[in-house]
Amino acid sequence: xxxxxxxxRSFLGHNYNLVxxxxxxxxxxxxxxxxxxxxxxxxSIGDIVDDDYFGPMRQGLWLGSDYxxxxxxxxxxxxxxxxxxxxxxxxCIACFSGxxxxxxxxxxxxxxxxxLSRFLDAMNSIPSKLFGLVVVAAVGSSIPALIxxxxxxxxxxxxxxxRALAVNINTMDFITVARVRGxxxxxxxxxEILPNIMRPVLADFGLRFVFIVLLLSGxxxxxxxxxxxxxxxGALVRENIGGLPFAAPAVIIPSLAIASLTISVNLLIDNxxxxxxxRDA
Amino acid sequence: MTSxxxxxxxKRLGIAVVTLLIVLFAVFFATSMLPGDTASILxxxxxxxxxxxxxxxxMHLNDPAILRFLRWLLGLLHGDLGTSYANDMPVxxxxxxxxxxxxxxxxxxxxxxxPLALTLGITAAMLRGSFYDRTVTILSIGIISVPEFMxxxxxxxxxxxxxxxxxxxxxxxxxxxxxxxxxxxxxxxITLTFVISAQMIRMTRAAVIETxxxxxxxxxxxxxxxxxxxxxxxxxxxxxxxxVNAVALSLSYLxxxxxxxxxxxxxxxxxxxxxxxxxxxxxxxxxxxxMIFCLGYLVLITTADIIAVISNPRLR
Numbered sequence: 001x002x003x004x005x006x007x008x009r010s011f012l013g014h015n016y017n018l019v020x021x022x023x024x025x026x027x028x029x030x031x032x033x034x035x036x037x038x039x040x041x042x043x044s045i046g047d048i049v050d051d052d053y054f055g056p057m058r059q060g061l062w063l064g065s066d067y068x069x070x071x072x073x074x075x076x077x078x079x080x081x082x083x084x085x086x087x088x089x090x091x092c093i094a095c096f097s098g099x100x101x102x103x104x105x106x107x108x109x110x111x112x113x114x115x116l117s118r119f120l121d122a123m124n125s126i127p128s129k130l131f132g133l134v135v136v137a138a139v140g141s142s143i144p145a146l147i148x149x150x151x152x153x154x155x156x157x158x159x160x161x162x163r164a165l166a167v168n169i170n171t172m173d174f175i176t177v178a179r180v181r182g183x184x185x186x187x188x189x190x191x192e193i194l195p196n197i198m199r200p201v202l203a204d205f206g207l208r209f210v211f212i213v214l215l216l217s218g219x220x221x222x223x224x225x226x227x228x229x230x231x232x233x234g235a236l237v238r239e240n241i242g243g244l245p246f247a248a249p250a251v252i253i254p255s256l257a258i259a260s261l262t263i264s265v266n267l268l269i270d271n272x273x274x275x276x277x278x279r280d281a
Numbered sequence: 282m283t284s285x286x287x288x289x290x291x292k293r294l295g296i297a298v299v300t301l302l303i304v305l306f307a308v309f310f311a312t313s314m315l316p317g318d319t320a321s322i323l324x325x326x327x328x329x330x331x332x333x334x335x336x337x338x339x340m341h342l343n344d345p346a347i348l349r350f351l352r353w354l355l356g357l358l359h360g361d362l363g364t365s366y367a368n369d370m371p372v373x374x375x376x377x378x379x380x381x382x383x384x385x386x387x388x389x390x391x392x393x394x395x396p397l398a399l400t401l402g403i404t405a406a407m408l409r410g411s412f413y414d415r416t417v418t419i420l421s422i423g424i425i426s427v428p429e430f431m432x433x434x435x436x437x438x439x440x441x442x443x444x445x446x447x448x449x450x451x452x453x454x455x456x457x458x459x460x461x462x463x464x465x466x467x468x469x470x471i472t473l474t475f476v477i478s479a480q481m482i483r484m485t486r487a488a489v490i491e492t493x494x495x496x497x498x499x500x501x502x503x504x505x506x507x508x509x510x511x512x513x514x515x516x517x518x519x520x521x522x523x524x525v526n527a528v529a530l531s532l533s534y535l536x537x538x539x540x541x542x543x544x545x546x547x548x549x550x551x552x553x554x555x556x557x558x559x560x561x562x563x564x565x566x567x568x569x570x571x572m573i574f575c576l577g578y579l580v581l582i583t584t585a586d587i588i589a590v591i592s593n594p595r596l597r
Contacts, residue, residue: 121309123303126575127537128537129537132542137567138312155546221430244434244437255427263426265426
């Protein structure tokens with residue numbers, strides 16, 4: 001596997017390597033599954049289809065059955081919908097707000113910048129899992145509440161990253177020229193700074209997506225994320241944890257699903273063409 | 282150490298204290314938003330509205346939040362953590378023993394993971410690009426990319442299910458001998474060590490590689506110094522600051538790790554206490570636990586910050 005990373009191919013003007021291509025295929029597959037899950041699942045996720053619980057893999061029940069004898073394949077496919085969907089929504093909100101605030105603070109400067117930075121840095125020093133635990137307990141774990149909680153937890157990080165990049169751009173001559181021209185703050189942010197920090201921000205978006213998937217799974221595993229009858233991958237591991245002593249597929253498969261998604265995103269970012277990944281390219 | 286560094290360090294400490302206040306405030310507010318009225322939960326369904334109102338008064342629940350926050354803060358300064366709602370015991374008494382348990386877990390993990398991670402990180406950086414380096418890198422990326430509970434599940438599968446060396450659950454009360462103790466701590470410590478080391482290896486490797494790419498290391502190479510001399514005599518002393526910084530930062534991942542690990546292994550520590558407190562909506566207990574975690578986390582990242590300042594000669 002390590003050697004495979006060395007073979008490079010040219011595509012669309014960039015050099016992609018094999019690991020990156022495989023990783024993006026895995027991500028694409030999970031995305032498609034998340035979109036089409038309701039039409040491709042073989043059994044309804046609530047139906048008890050096996051007489052036995054923690055059944056092994058066999059024909060018809062390709063991934064075995066869970067602790068109630070429900071079809072594991074259907075539940076994992078539907079779980080993709082929740083894990084990918086909730087995380088994607090949360091990371092979009094987090095990165096959009098964080099990046100906007102970050103660019104705004106960098107362009108405006110002064111006391112507003114200091115106050116915002118100090119406050120968000122403080123929020124950043126609450127361990128994310130602890131933050132999630134407290135907030136989810138406070139506002140409940142409906143899907144919108146979960147999305148907002150996860151987004152709020154990762155706004156400070158996105159802010160810090162975008163602000164650091166924007167501050168660098170902000171000292172450039174073309175910004176000074178634009179200022180002298182009398183352009184508005186909105187124009188400076190949207191047309192001068194954003195295009196110049198877009199690529200590293202996108203890479204950061206991917207990393208933050210991984211963090212959010214991990215946190216969501218962790219919360220669901222603790223029983224504080226998605227509530228039954230809905231189940232994301234973390235919740236699937238939790239409800240089937242009783243199968244651990246017999247190494248039931250019901251507890252292993254959802255874990256593998258999480259790992260395949262997060263490792264793929266990490267590998268994709270690591271193997272992005274240097275041009276896209278590096279902030280000063 | 283000159284006054285410049287002292288100033289910078291004092292400034293970092295000041296920032297840490299301000300941050301702690303903001304964090305405490307945030308935790309307090311988040312917990313006071315907990316659903317359901319504490320008074321009516323405590324009194325049960327049969328309570329009369331008068332009784333609920335009376336208890337609300339007695340618990341000062343009708344006061345504005347800022348007043349309750351200040352009262353809580355004042356109590357903290359006196360060492361009074363409040364009284365648990367769920368079983369009417371002082372929070373300090375509930376936390377005491379469990380805090381020691383968590384510290385033991387964290388301490389043992391630190392003792393194991395720091396030497397392990399430093400060795401792997403530094404050697405991987407020295408042999409950059411080799412098969413060994415690639416293996417270490419891929420394994421650490423793999424562990425970072427999966428949730429902690431998955432590392433724990435895999436550890437249980439491997440050591441308790443297939444090899445049958447260790448029990449899957451720990452309970453400190455049953456320890457009678459040294460072997461019992463090892464069997465109890467092994468699983469949580471192994472899981473945490475994996476999680477923490479992976480972070481530390483990556484950061485250490487990056488720090489050493491960065492130092493190895495500096496002009497003076499190239500100079501050492503050109504003058505014919507051996508590879509080990511180049512790394513040990515020239516690069517390592519300069520990479521020490523970033524490495525210690527990486528260690529402190531990685532140890533802050535312990536905070537997230539123990540929450541999952543104590544829950545999955547049923548370890549009687551403070552994180553398990555907090556997860557249970559969230560389930561029973563025991564506000565004073567949640568606040569105190571959250572405060573301890575935030576404090577620990579802040580101490581670690583501030584230490585990392587200060588070390589970064591002190592180890593950078595340009596800032597002196």
